[in-house]
Amino acid sequence: MNEREIPTTPGAFVRRPPIETVAFGWGVTEDGQLGLMQGATTKDIPSACILSPKVVEGLLGTKFRGRDGSRRPVVAGSRCTMVVTSDGQVYSFGWNDRATLGQGHKELVTKPSRVVGLQGVHVVQVALGGWHALALDRDGGCWAWGGNEYNQCDALGVGRDIPTPARALTNVRAVQVAAGGGY
Numbered sequence: 001m002n003e004r005e006i007p008t009t010p011g012a013f014v015r016r017p018p019i020e021t022v023a024f025g026w027g028v029t030e031d032g033q034l035g036l037m038q039g040a041t042t043k044d045i046p047s048a049c050i051l052s053p054k055v056v057e058g059l060l061g062t063k064f065r066g067r068d069g070s071r072r073p074v075v076a077g078s079r080c081t082m083v084v085t086s087d088g089q090v091y092s093f094g095w096n097d098r099a100t101l102g103q104g105h106k107e108l109v110t111k112p113s114r115v116v117g118l119q120g121v122h123v124v125q126v127a128l129g130g131w132h133a134l135a136l137d138r139d140g141g142c143w144a145w146g147g148n149e150y151n152q153c154d155a156l157g158v159g160r161d162i163p164t165p166a167r168a169l170t171n172v173r174a175v176q177v178a179a180g181g182g183y
Contacts (some may be wrong), residue, residue: 021064023074023083024053031079032110033094035059058112059083059091065124071176077128083112088122090115090135098131099163100146106161117164118143129179135165140173152179 025034029048035056063086064073075082080094091112092101102115125136131147143165144153154168
């Protein structure tokens with residue numbers, strides 16, 4: 001490559017970072033969405049605001065998935081956060097009143113915790129909506145959990161909230177997932 005050629009695709013170091021990444025969080029964290037308030041409960045953090053960057057200790061040693069087009073290793077919603085690791089695991093923390101975190105319950109989660117129900121699934125992308133979440137596995141499978149009152153989790157008749165990831169769009173091989181809005 002001569003010095004005038006600009007690469008059109010990212011190098012392997014972007015897709016697969018060679019070292020662990022240190023994550024920092026700051027700002028409003030009334031729902032634990034920064035992952036900084038380990039062991040806190042809702043009454044401990046109603047108006048918490050972190051004014052300077054702090055290390056998210058619960059993610060130390062974690063190898064994040066690299067950036068790959070529109071797929072990002074960290075996805076932050078307004079009230080919760082999800083992380084995809086280099087080995088396809090998903091961690092979530094923050095607001096969980098609608099089971100948005102995929103933890104099998106609806107309690108606040110203030111430190112990064114692995115999403116349950118995705119054992120054996122290699123996730124490459126996640127998306128956060130207002131009350132639900134989606135994941136894309138490396139085989140094109142779509143997974144959904146959280147608020148489902150408008151069938152946004154593709155689980156018609158199952159219930160208002162889906163507490164753990166469930167396979168969605170079973171007859172479709174997806175290439176990307178996106179979740180939007182307040183529902």
